[in-house]
Amino acid sequence: MSGGYDSDFLRAGLELPSPSETTVLLDYIHFSVRLRPDRKLAAIVGVNINGGELDPLAREGTWHFDSRIPKEQQAGPEVYKNNAFDRGHLVRRLDPVWGDAATAKKANQDTFAFTNAAPQIDDFNQGKQLWVGLEDHVLNHADAHDARLSVFTGPVFRDDDPPYRGVHVPRKFWKIAAWTNDAVLGAVGFVVDQTPLMDKVELEKATRERLLTDEPPPLGPFRTFQVPIEEIAGLTGLPLEALADADRLARGQRALGEKPKAILLESAEQIRL
Template sequence: MSWGYDSGFLRAGLELPVASVETVLLDYTHFSVRLRPDRKLAAIVGVNINGRELDPLAREGTWHFDPRVPKEQQAGPEVYKNNAFDRGHLVRRLDPVWGDAVTAKKANQDTFAFTNAAPQIDDFNQGKELWVGLEDHVLGHADTFDARLSVFTGPVFRDDDPPYRGVQVPRKFWKIAAWTNDAELGAVGFVVDQTSLLDKVELEKATRRRLLEDEPPPLGPFRTFQVPIQDIADLTGLPLDGLVDADRLARGQRALGEKPKAVYLESADQIRL
């Protein structure tokens, strides 16, 4: 059984980025979480996906605290009770579910740890469908080579994120998918924004007023954008140098004499690989 994110999973090698703030590294089956205890949420998660061995297990799992971390450092069930927040899987449930039957079942249950969840408004519409389908599309591309992906996901933390039941709710989330072609690393990055949907939850009055006074978010409500990975590095403060160098979007735009910029996606076919 493979335990934790494996930096050697891709032929080019790829380490799990380390946040500049204090985090706790938690290894699970085929994935790892760097938890920020001060935010009660993951700063980054990394998962290895073996597309040729994926096991399409039914959605069965029990949300649970990770006993290795004090409960008060995890955003638990009280954050999600009787409101519009979903327990949003950061490592997508089926991503680490591969290998033999025992390993796949363990990986499935591991994804239901509260350390792998973040509060996301339930009303994603097409944006959510596209967001969760990005890896499938990139995996199809990777299948030409070795059918393997390493995927990183996390929230964009800001000091003024709105407080709710003891947790500051992230407005934006990001995802990076990486693969290798003859040992050359390729990567693509994506961002979604839930700011304008947060009025579905009874936030503190001062917070609600401030959000309403803010200019509309540039990305729109759960619209999905492919973005230069450098933008994700700037937003998160994570060291993503190797992934920035491997960014297929930025490389293609520079080849056309363009400055790297975000591209709004209405379908997965628009992803620039």
């Protein structure tokens, strides 16, 4: 069975970015997680998607701790019990599910590791149709070439993220999809925000008051933005130079003499590829 994110999966080659903070690299079938033990969540996940071999397995899997990491360094079931938080897959369940039957089955189960989950409000996690459809749209674009994507996803960590049951809950999440066209790298980046829905969870009183008095966030529930990848680099501190250089949105906007900026997406057809 194949293990871990493969930096040579795309013809242009693409390393899994590493944060400056201490992380633990965990390899699974066709994807990898860089876990931040201090946050009990992944800082970034990277997955290789072979669109020509995807296996549409039924949603069957058991959430589990990764035995390679102490349980106290993982956001486990107690974070998600009796509340509005879903265990939001960072690597989409079906993304690494390709190859022979045994490999696909193992990849499916690997996505149910708590190291691949983040607390996401149920309405946010279940209702973000455009968010979950982004990769499909980009994969269709890549299908004319080698039908392969490398996708990176993670939370935006901030010092003032609200504490809840021993975990500071991220309010924003980002995603970058990359592909090659005749060995030339292309990439697009996206951000969504669950802040407006956080009042569904009984946060600490001081946290609730701060969220209510803060200025309205620029991203609302059920809204997805395509953003310049350099903006994601600024939000996360991740080294994303290669991806920023390949950013189709920023490249197109600069060609028109515009400063790169985020655009609100109301349908996948608006994505700048």
